[in-house]
Amino acid sequence: MKLDKKHSRFEELLGLLIDGELTDKEQAELNQLIKETPSRLEEIKAQLELSELMALTEDELKSSKQFLISLQTRIEDDPFVDGVRSSIHSGKPLVKNTAQLPWAVAASALFALLVTVILLLQPQQPLVIAALAEVEGSFQWINDNGRINRSLKEGQRLTGGTLESLAPDGMAKVRFEDGTLVQVWGETSLSIAANPKKVLHLRYGNAWVFAKPQPEDFPLVMHTPEADLQVVGTIFKVLAEDSMTNLLVKEGLVRLTRITDGAQVEVPAAHRVLTSSENVEVLTVKPQSRPVVFWKSHLPKDVSGGRWVSEMHALRQEVRAAAEKGEMTEEEARRILESRATDLLEENGRLYAKRVKRDPATRKGLTYMASLSVLLSQTGPIVLVDGARFVVRGEVQAPTGIMVGFCGLESGQPRGGRYYVRKEVSGKFELEVPISEFQFWGKSLNRSTPVGKELVQWWCSTDSQEAALMITGLELQAREN
Amino acid sequence: MLQSNREDSSFEAQVREHHIRVRAFVRTLGVEADWVDDIAQEAFLKAYLDWESFDKSRDFGKWVRGIAANIVRNEIRKQARRNRILNTDLVKMLLLEKEGKLIDRPHLPVEALKLCLAKLNPLHRRVVELRYREGFSAPEIAEKTENSSVSIRQMLLRIRRQLRLCIEKQMIHEA
Numbered sequence: 123m124k125l126d127k128k129h130s131r132f133e134e135l136l137g138l139l140i141d142g143e144l145t146d147k148e149q150a151e152l153n154q155l156i157k158e159t160p161s162r163l164e165e166i167k168a169q170l171e172l173s174e175l176m177a178l179t180e181d182e183l184k185s186s187k188q189f190l191i192s193l194q195t196r197i198e199d200d201p202f203v204d205g206v207r208s209s210i211h212s213g214k215p216l217v218k219n220t221a222q223l224p225w226a227v228a229a230s231a232l233f234a235l236l237v238t239v240i241l242l243l244q245p246q247q248p249l250v251i252a253a254l255a256e257v258e259g260s261f262q263w264i265n266d267n268g269r270i271n272r273s274l275k276e277g278q279r280l281t282g283g284t285l286e287s288l289a290p291d292g293m294a295k296v297r298f299e300d301g302t303l304v305q306v307w308g309e310t311s312l313s314i315a316a317n318p319k320k321v322l323h324l325r326y327g328n329a330w331v332f333a334k335p336q337p338e339d340f341p342l343v344m345h346t347p348e349a350d351l352q353v354v355g356t357i358f359k360v361l362a363e364d365s366m367t368n369l370l371v372k373e374g375l376v377r378l379t380r381i382t383d384g385a386q387v388e389v390p391a392a393h394r395v396l397t398s399s400e401n402v403e404v405l406t407v408k409p410q411s412r413p414v415v416f417w418k419s420h421l422p423k424d425v426s427g428g429r430w431v432s433e434m435h436a437l438r439q440e441v442r443a444a445a446e447k448g449e450m451t452e453e454e455a456r457r458i459l460e461s462r463a464t465d466l467l468e469e470n471g472r473l474y475a476k477r478v479k480r481d482p483a484t485r486k487g488l489t490y491m492a493s494l495s496v497l498l499s500q501t502g503p504i505v506l507v508d509g510a511r512f513v514v515r516g517e518v519q520a521p522t523g524i525m526v527g528f529c530g531l532e533s534g535q536p537r538g539g540r541y542y543v544r545k546e547v548s549g550k551f552e553l554e555v556p557i558s559e560f561q562f563w564g565k566s567l568n569r570s571t572p573v574g575k576e577l578v579q580w581w582c583s584t585d586s587q588e589a590a591l592m593i594t595g596l597e598l599q600a601r602e603n
Numbered sequence: 604m605l606q607s608n609r610e611d612s613s614f615e616a617q618v619r620e621h622h623i624r625v626r627a628f629v630r631t632l633g634v635e636a637d638w639v640d641d642i643a644q645e646a647f648l649k650a651y652l653d654w655e656s657f658d659k660s661r662d663f664g665k666w667v668r669g670i671a672a673n674i675v676r677n678e679i680r681k682q683a684r685r686n687r688i689l690n691t692d693l694v695k696m697l698l699l700e701k702e703g704k705l706i707d708r709p710h711l712p713v714e715a716l717k718l719c720l721a722k723l724n725p726l727h728r729r730v731v732e733l734r735y736r737e738g739f740s741a742p743e744i745a746e747k748t749e750n751s752s753v754s755i756r757q758m759l760l761r762i763r764r765q766l767r768l769c770i771e772k773q774m775i776h777e778a
Contacts, residue, residue: 137756139689141741142635149690156696163696167631167708172763174630174639175716178623180735184640189622190615193644197651429742443751 128155132162139166140173142477145588191268251314252298254278254285258540258564259292261285266316282316287327289478290427290493291527291581295536302342303332303536307529308495308579309426319343324362328495328578332357332536333374348397352377357534358389361495366398370410372534380405411502415510417577419494419596421473427581428492428593432471437462472517475583475591491583492593503576506530509601511556514582515594521548522589526555526582527563530575539564541572614654618647621664624710628668631708632675633694638687642678646671668706672698711770715777719769727762734759 135152138144144152156162178184254263254276262272265283272288285294285306293307298320306312310327320342329344333353336342342353346362349369356374360367369378371389379386380397387405389395395407422430431439438459445455475490496504514526523546531538541560545553562569577598584591626643634642650657650667657666676698678688688694698705723731726748733739733747741759745752 133757133760134753137741137753137760139693140636140759141756142637142689143741144690149693153690153692153696156693166633166693167697168767169760169763170630170633171627171708171711172767173636174627175623175711175713176720176731176735176763176766177636178626179713179716179720180732181738182736186619186622189626189640189644190618192640193618193647196644196648429740431742435746439745439751443753446751446754 128158131155136166136169140169147588188268192270194269249316249318250279250281251316251318251320252280252296254280255295255297255303257292257294259294260288261292261294262288280314282314284311284313284325286311289489290491290579291529291540291583293529293538293540293579300336301334302336305330305332305531305536305538307531308493321345324360326362328359328361330357330359330531330536347381348399349381350379352379356391366396368394368396370394378405413503413505413576415505415507415598415600417496417504417598419496419580420469421494421593421596422469422471424494424496425473426493426495426579427478428476429474430471431474432469434463434471436471472592472594475593477587478583489583489585490587490589490591491581492591493579493581494596495579496577503533504598505533506557506572506575506577506598507600508573509556509558511554511599511601512580513595513597513599514553514555515551515596516547516582517550517592517594518547518584518586518589520586520588520590521546522584522586522591523547524582524584524591526553526560526580528560528572528577528581529579530572531578532574533576537570538575538578539570539572613659614651617663621667622647623713624664625667625671627711628706628708629671629675631697632672633689633697634675634678635687635689642671642674642687645674649674665706672705711767712774715770715773716766718773719766722769723762723765727758727765730755730758731762 132152132155135144135148135155138148139152156166182188254274256276257274260272261274262270263274263278263280263283263285264270265281274294280296285296287294287306287308287310290309293305296304296306296312296314298304302320304312304322306327306329308328310329311325312327312329313323313325315321315323319340320336322343323345325347331342331344331353333342333356336353344351344353344360346360346367348362348365348367351358351360351369353374353376356376357372358374358376359370359372362368367378369376369389371391371393373391375391376389377386378389378395378397382399385405387395387407389407392410393407394410395405397405422432441450441455441458444450445452450458473492473494475492478489478491512526512528518524523544525542525544527540527542529538529540540563541557542563543555543560545555547553557572560572580596582591582593622643625646626639629639629642629646630636646667649670650663657663675688675694679691679694720728720731730744730748733744734741739747741755742752744750744755748755750758
């Protein structure tokens with residue numbers, strides 16, 4: 123390889139390294155380039171340092187305040203500091219031999235420091251609003267003081283704050299004092315206001331709300347980026363994104379107010395309404411479609427996790443990269459695009475699995491996941507029947523094991539579960555997996571069959587980065603009679 | 604209690620003063636972007652537990668950076684899937700420098716970086732915001748800006764080089 127080619131390859135690999143996207147093969151290639159020219163290490167350090175400083179400057183989540191709060195939480199949660207605290211409470215000495223006496227003295231001083239800090243930080247008891255009724259998969263709770271808790275347990279009491287999923291394959295339930303239950307799944311962020319009235323903010327994601335009758339003066343209110351929902355007592359399902367809110371009411375009545383123009387509609391049982399920033403016409407309440415047992419995913423619409431690349435876009439990128447590298451002229455690139463444009467549909471393409479850190483607290487490693495939210499393109503429920511099967515089409519660059527999973531909920535009931543199956547795949551693949559092959563994924567007490575449940579979320583993942591997993595199609599088929 | 608308060612606020616003041624440099628330092632050792640704060644906090648936590656015995660006349664920042672370097676060294680021994688670093692061999696090379704030189708790397712002040720960021724042209728500014736403020740990946744930025752992901756990554760490399768030069772000029776000017 124010529125020197126300038128080596129340099130540009132080094133730069134390409136360096137860019138990937140900074141983004142954490144190097145494959146094992148590319149890592150080995152980069153290491154070889156460094157061994158050949160050790161001064162490249164200095165460039166790597168300089169780039170990494172600047173990258174971190176830019177993140178610190180731009181990203182609010184990396185602000186000094188946030189860092190100090192997280193550090194404070196970590197100091198309080200540290201088992202050593204905790205051990206010191208409980209030994210002092212129980213009156214038992216922390217250490218038995220005198221050689222460790224300086225530790226005990228230091229520990230007592232630390233405890234005194236902590237008590238002072240805790241008292242200063244918590245001048246009054248925060249108001250408990252709700253409790254976590256169930257949590258399956260990776261979630262975090264960020265309270266109103268910005269403290270993050272990633273070790274969530276059932277029964278945990280919640281003050282004001284935000285429940286966020288860390289991966290699209292989880293589900294959780296929040297129960298309020300009056301028995302109102304909110305069930306969330308997939309990629310979701312749900313904020314609960316520190317207010318005895320139930321004020322929720324579904325920033326994005328999916329939720330089933332099972333509301334107990336609410337006092338007329340204080341209805342349950344759910345804000346989404348596109349609309350405000352006011353509830354007196356009802357069961358409804360809602361999906362929120364930046365630019366749309368899809369509301370399906372199962373029982374009762376929900377009043378929806380579109381934020382952009384204040385337009386209001388009342389959505390009765392078995393009806394739905396969709397607000398979207400792309401469609402600013404009159405809000406129309408429609409009856410829900412009948413349940414279906416066959417379904418073909420409209421991937422670009424249903425994607426909730428992963429990166430969708432249409433065939434047309436992929437071709438545009440390929441041609442542009444070739445033109446930038448000098449492998450073809452601009453004119454040739456334009457001609458190729460023009461000649462292929464008619465054959466390629468924006469609707470066809472690939473859904474690339476995206477890196478997901480399942481659980482940063484326990485460091486359970488990385489996985490690469492593509493996920494679909496069924497509610498996104500669907501106007502009625504999709505029911506899993508006996509004998510139904512998923513047909514999954516996709517491609518991997520290296521043979522790998524994949525996990526295919528889905529979340530099925532009982533219609534109108536706060537019950538349901540996650541189900542998964544493991545398969546080996548290589549190259550282009552088409553898998554046909556009957557739902558009877560899927561195993562229940564959760565606590566055995568809640569074990570149930572997927573038959574009869576509504577499909578709400580689907581995902582496919584691999585632990586291999588090199589596999590570059592992509593999904594090109596997904597169908598649910600019912601048994602032929 | 605008064606003594607305790609003083610001790611505590613003194614530790615907090617040290618964290619406030621040094622955390623940015625410690626975090627940037629951790630990243631230069633080849634730690635994955637998402638794990639930098641985790642490792643930096645671990646280093647401060649260890650420092651907190653030893654705070655009573657720490658000789659306050661010593662350089663606190665240097666001490667914590669030394670602790671952080673040791674945490675990263677320990678990461679190399681972990682199984683690949685569970686560690687928090689980009690690449691074991693690369694981290695070994697990055698840690699090869701002599702301890703003193705390693706933890707004394709000149710610091711780039713964030714204030715100077717902010718001034719330099721303000722001088723970027725609109726396209727570069729937008730790419731920086733998409734990458735670092737909004738957290739989009741290079742392929743996602745490529746889609747939004749009608750570019751290829753390769754050219755977005757190269758653009759970011761050039762921007763970082765340009766910013767470094769600008770910061771160094773600022774530092775000379777201020778000196």
